[in-house]
Amino acid sequence: MEIPHDEVRRVTCVGAGVIGGGWVAHFLARGYDVTAWDPAPDAPGKLRRLVDAAWPALTQLGLAEGAAKERLTIATTLEEACAEAQFVQESAPEKLELKRQLLAQLDAATPKDVVIASSTSGYPMTDMQTEAADPERLLVGHPFNPPYLIPLVEVAGGNRTAQRAVEWASRFYEVAGKSVITMNQELPGFIANRLQEALWREALHMVANGEATVKEIDDSITEGPGLRWAFMGPCLTFALAGGEGGMAHMLDHFGPSLKSPWTRLEAPELDAALRDAMVAGCEEAAGGRSIAELVAERDQGVIDVLRATGRVPGNGRLPGGKGAGE
Numbered sequence: 001m002e003i004p005h006d007e008v009r010r011v012t013c014v015g016a017g018v019i020g021g022g023w024v025a026h027f028l029a030r031g032y033d034v035t036a037w038d039p040a041p042d043a044p045g046k047l048r049r050l051v052d053a054a055w056p057a058l059t060q061l062g063l064a065e066g067a068a069k070e071r072l073t074i075a076t077t078l079e080e081a082c083a084e085a086q087f088v089q090e091s092a093p094e095k096l097e098l099k100r101q102l103l104a105q106l107d108a109a110t111p112k113d114v115v116i117a118s119s120t121s122g123y124p125m126t127d128m129q130t131e132a133a134d135p136e137r138l139l140v141g142h143p144f145n146p147p148y149l150i151p152l153v154e155v156a157g158g159n160r161t162a163q164r165a166v167e168w169a170s171r172f173y174e175v176a177g178k179s180v181i182t183m184n185q186e187l188p189g190f191i192a193n194r195l196q197e198a199l200w201r202e203a204l205h206m207v208a209n210g211e212a213t214v215k216e217i218d219d220s221i222t223e224g225p226g227l228r229w230a231f232m233g234p235c236l237t238f239a240l241a242g243g244e245g246g247m248a249h250m251l252d253h254f255g256p257s258l259k260s261p262w263t264r265l266e267a268p269e270l271d272a273a274l275r276d277a278m279v280a281g282c283e284e285a286a287g288g289r290s291i292a293e294l295v296a297e298r299d300q301g302v303i304d305v306l307r308a309t310g311r312v313p314g315n316g317r318l319p320g321g322k323g324a325g326e
């Protein structure tokens with residue numbers, strides 16, 4: 001029997017790069033004891049720098065009672081990291097065979113009845129749980145960068161995942177301050193990445209063909225639809241494009257243009273020229289700002305949007321987070 005969601009105190013994060021480190025920062029800020037493990041020799045230093053960089057934003061939002069960076073332990077082996085885990089979040093590189101073997105190792109090292117989630121951004125759990133002795137407790141918990149600020153987690157099981165594990169994880173993420181979409185089927189790319197990848201594919205086509213610059217593409221979203229999407233999704237936004245007639249008029253009016261040859265559908269070849277054009281375009285768009293400066297700018301921007309759209313309660317604690325309503 002799994003531990004009650006609100007009694008979880010110890011979370012283990014395996015893989016401590018951009019996303020694993022972001023999860024560490026999130027769980028620390030929500031008042032958990034966090035154990036991290038990453039095989040890279042420079043991982044501890046990188047992880048502590050990431051948590052240090054995230055902490056001002058998390059402090060601004062309001063830390064849960066007792067939250068402290070000192071509650072992070074960095075384990076030296078995977079077995080040590082998992083021995084006392086009450087929840088495990090895997091964020092290792094996006095390589096299918098690596099995930100398969102790692103999830104089997106995590107399954108062997110983690111106490112029974114503890115749920116193990118993968119941060120994968122696209123692999124279905126059915127394809128990753130093949131080597132594990134106890135696949136029932138393995139599921140996808142797909143976060144968004146940075147996990148310590150973007151609320152959404154997409155939860156999906158594989159065909160050997162127990163429904164009760166999916167339900168447990170969904171509720172646990174909510175208790176830990178996340179917004180959860182629990183998927184009842186395994187869609188490739190889940191929901192949000194499927195949408196993001198469609199946009200991304202078209203952006204790459206436009207750069208590859210010299211049709212738009214990186215800056216024009218970014219400005220077209222931040223000065224346009226992105227402003228609406230922070231609080232109203234693309235469907236309801238487009239319903240308003242139909243005026244008083246709503247979505248019905250919108251579809252009758254603009255529906256035929258769905259067949260216009262606006263989109264390319266097939267991904268472009270990611271050759272060296274396109275890679276170089278994207279890298280150069282992003283450097284130009286950054287205008288001399290370092291990655292650390294851009295991270296701080298992004299974090300402040302997300303906080304401002306969360307506040308402006310009423311998603312941070314007055315007491316500074318995230319909705320549903322540990323300590324909320326105390």
Ligand SMILES: NC(=O)C1=CN([C@@H]2O[C@H](COP(=O)(O)OP(=O)(O)OC[C@H]3O[C@@H](n4cnc5c(N)ncnc54)[C@H](O)[C@@H]3O)[C@@H](O)[C@H]2O)C=CC1
Binds near residue numbers: 015091093094098142
């Ligand atoms: N970067 C992003 O925006 C997002 C990434 N994800 C997913 O998160 C996962 C991690 O991606 P990133 O953090 O971006 O990658 P990353 O490259 O920043 O970090 C991966 C970390 O895993 C470590 N690692 C290597 N082999 C390992 C092993 N066998 N066991 C444990 N750790 C190992 C590496 O040393 C590195 O620190 C991937 O599954 C990715 O699809 C999900 C959402 C967003």
Ligand SMILES: C[N+](C)(C)CC(=O)CC(=O)[O-]
Binds near residue numbers: 196
């Ligand atoms: C780039 N990415 C596909 C790994 C991004 C994600 O999976 C989610 C996000 O943070 O946008």
